[in-house]
Amino acid sequence: MKWRRTHYSAEIKPEMDGQEVVIMGWVHSIRALGKIIFVILRDREGTVQIVAPKQKVGEELFKQIKKLGAEDVVAIKGKVIANEKAPNGFEILPLELEVLNTAQRPLPLDPAEKVPAELDTRLENRFLDLRRPKVQAVFKIRSEMLKSVRNTLYNEGFIEVNTPKLVASCTEGGTELFPISYFEKEAFLGQSPQLYKQMLMASGLDRVFEIAPIFRAEEHNTRRHLNEATSIDIEMAFADDKDAMDILEKVVYNAFLDVYENRKREIDVLGIEFELPSKKFDRITYDEAIDIANAKGVEISWGEDLSREAEKAIGEEMGGLYFITDWPSEIRPFYTMPREDNPNICKAFDLMYKDLEISSGAQRIHLYDLLVENIKKKGLNPDGFTYYLEAFKYGMPPHAGWGLGADRFTMILTQQENIRECVLFPRDRQRLTP
Numbered sequence: 001m002k003w004r005r006t007h008y009s010a011e012i013k014p015e016m017d018g019q020e021v022v023i024m025g026w027v028h029s030i031r032a033l034g035k036i037i038f039v040i041l042r043d044r045e046g047t048v049q050i051v052a053p054k055q056k057v058g059e060e061l062f063k064q065i066k067k068l069g070a071e072d073v074v075a076i077k078g079k080v081i082a083n084e085k086a087p088n089g090f091e092i093l094p095l096e097l098e099v100l101n102t103a104q105r106p107l108p109l110d111p112a113e114k115v116p117a118e119l120d121t122r123l124e125n126r127f128l129d130l131r132r133p134k135v136q137a138v139f140k141i142r143s144e145m146l147k148s149v150r151n152t153l154y155n156e157g158f159i160e161v162n163t164p165k166l167v168a169s170c171t172e173g174g175t176e177l178f179p180i181s182y183f184e185k186e187a188f189l190g191q192s193p194q195l196y197k198q199m200l201m202a203s204g205l206d207r208v209f210e211i212a213p214i215f216r217a218e219e220h221n222t223r224r225h226l227n228e229a230t231s232i233d234i235e236m237a238f239a240d241d242k243d244a245m246d247i248l249e250k251v252v253y254n255a256f257l258d259v260y261e262n263r264k265r266e267i268d269v270l271g272i273e274f275e276l277p278s279k280k281f282d283r284i285t286y287d288e289a290i291d292i293a294n295a296k297g298v299e300i301s302w303g304e305d306l307s308r309e310a311e312k313a314i315g316e317e318m319g320g321l322y323f324i325t326d327w328p329s330e331i332r333p334f335y336t337m338p339r340e341d342n343p344n345i346c347k348a349f350d351l352m353y354k355d356l357e358i359s360s361g362a363q364r365i366h367l368y369d370l371l372v373e374n375i376k377k378k379g380l381n382p383d384g385f386t387y388y389l390e391a392f393k394y395g396m397p398p399h400a401g402w403g404l405g406a407d408r409f410t411m412i413l414t415q416q417e418n419i420r421e422c423v424l425f426p427r428d429r430q431r432l433t434p
């Protein structure tokens with residue numbers, strides 16, 4: 001490489017007329033019209049038009065440029081020429097070209113998006129697919145969201161932690177575990193940091209969060225499920241379900257705000273209408289949710305988990321972001337705190353966006369005897385939870401927390417219909433490569 005990049009495409013302005021720049025990227029398209037060649041160069045931040053008239057650039061450089069093909073990697077030293085008719089009000093007159101690498105042709109996928117491709121083909125060739133500005137926009141928004149979430153949680157006094165993903169027991173019910181062979185034993189890929197984040201509440205760290213993969217052996221292919229997802233998990237001590245919901249509201253609202261303020265170009269590239277939610281989200285109880293579903297003709301009785309049809313009916317009625325609270329204890333995990341006044345109802349909540357659940361959480365049981373009793377009630381064996389249970393014997397404070405699906409959150413921020421659009425290399429029943 002002879003030079004270093006001086007500017008990304010988006011950093012060049014017509015006011016820089018006459019200035020020399022070095023740009024680097026991929027040949028997005030090339031058009032030779034007799035004695036003039038137009039090249040669109042693409043980099044991470046956008047595209048720039050390079051115009052090479054033979055009589056200005058000279059025989060040698062003209063010949064070099066003419067040989068370029070789609071997706072070749074180049075560095076161009078050139079002069080900014082203000083031109084009202086050019087895209088963004090300027091073009092580049094090339095002075096020197098360095099071809100850094102050539103691309104084989106035909107391309108398995110067209111990053112210039114002239115030829116549409118099925119999602120499957122796109123995922124097969126994900127590195128090329130990722131050159132598409134719309135696809136890149138999704139991941140830039142995802143990155144902005146993760147940065148925002150971290151900022152909010154650090155500001156709220158949380159400490160970032162990392163817990164093991166090779167684990168010995170289940171947390172969210174036994175059916176969705178991936179078993180792996182672990183030397184002489186059987187182990188599993190962690191389906192949630194749940195037990196670890198709770199054990200940390202006995203450590204005195206008070207407020208922890210983790211952003212990490214979770215593994216779930218979901219059998220079914222849906223547009224909302226992955227076998228490897230990224231979960232944003234928090235746990236906070238000396239807190240109840242309401243406190244955890246307040247933090248979740250802040251985290252989600254701030255991420256919307258940061259994307260709105262800092263990713264205008266990506267929102268534009270995606271061509272979506274981006275609306276900020278209100279700072280406080282609606283809260284309905286499970287009972288009210290059931291009533292809404294029933295009123296819309298969806299049959300569901302108290303104590304059942306919400307069916308897909310029920311979620312759709314409730315989502316239609318509620319729109320946007322809203323919490324569903326006060327769930328039947330029966331259908332929530334063993335660690336969920338029952339309400340003191342009515343143990344059939346527990347202090348659990350889900351955060352929904354229309355018909356999509358993006359987070360669930362609860363105040364947890366911090367009392368040893370009640371926890372053991374609840375484990376048994378769910379048909380689980382307390383012996384499988386020995387290490388976890390120890391943490392409840394020697395001073396466990398009341399605590400609460402939630403898990404927020406980063407992939408699903410990206411889906412709603414970017415308005416994608418399929419969760420696979422929001423993951424670089426998705427893992428589902430059919431896909432383990434690339």
Ligand code: AMO
Pocket residue numbers: 172191192194216218224225226227228229231233234357358359360361362401402403404405406407408
């Ligand atoms: P839950 O199982 O509801 O709760 O998961 C929390 C959030 O993680 C995301 N999620 C998924 N995303 C994509 N594909 C999947 N297969 C998948 N599974 C889960 C969802 C979901 O809302 N331990 C609790 C959280 C807690 O109480 O702190 C838990 O794991 O967005």
